[in-house]
Amino acid sequence: MASKNLIDTGKLLEDLRKTAGQVLKKDVGTYAGFSEKQLRDIVKQAAELQQGIIAGEISKENEAYFSQGIKDMTVNFANTLEGLALVTVEKLWNAIVDAVWAAIEKGIGTSIQKPK
Numbered sequence: 782m783a784s785k786n787l788i789d790t791g792k793l794l795e796d797l798r799k800t801a802g803q804v805l806k807k808d809v810g811t812y813a814g815f816s817e818k819q820l821r822d823i824v825k826q827a828a829e830l831q832q833g834i835i836a837g838e839i840s841k842e843n844e845a846y847f848s849q850g851i852k853d854m855t856v857n858f859a860n861t862l863e864g865l866a867l868v869t870v871e872k873l874w875n876a877i878v879d880a881v882w883a884a885i886e887k888g889i890g891t892s893i894q895k896p897k
Contacts, residue, residue: 786888793884800876808869812862819858826851 830847833839839847882895 788884788888793881796880796884797877800880801873804869804873804876808865808872812865815865816858816862819854819861823851823854823858826854 826847830839830844830851833847834844878895882893886892
């Protein structure tokens with residue numbers, strides 16, 4: 782079967798870089814906004830805990846409670862970022878597969894099954 786349009790590997794590589802950059806830029810911007818707010822909240826809680834201990838307003842018993850709250854916030858932050866990262870990887874995978882398969886299909890003049 783003669784190829785109708787051979788893949789221009791240089792163009793495809795540039796298209797993939799561009800596609801990946803667009804996905805990552807959008808999602809990294811989302812991460813940055815989310816991260817900033819969450820980190821500010823963690824810092825605020827840490828400062829309030831410290832001030833409460835210094836002022837004698839937080840007992841030893843309550844210190845552990847408030848420390849656990851900060852730990853929980855930190856774990857939740859990390860878990861949420863992990864989930865967001867997985868979504869980004871999925872978006873990146875889909876975008877790259879779409880671009881590669883479009884280039885292949887253009888050259889052969891028909892659709893082929895994409896990997897899952």
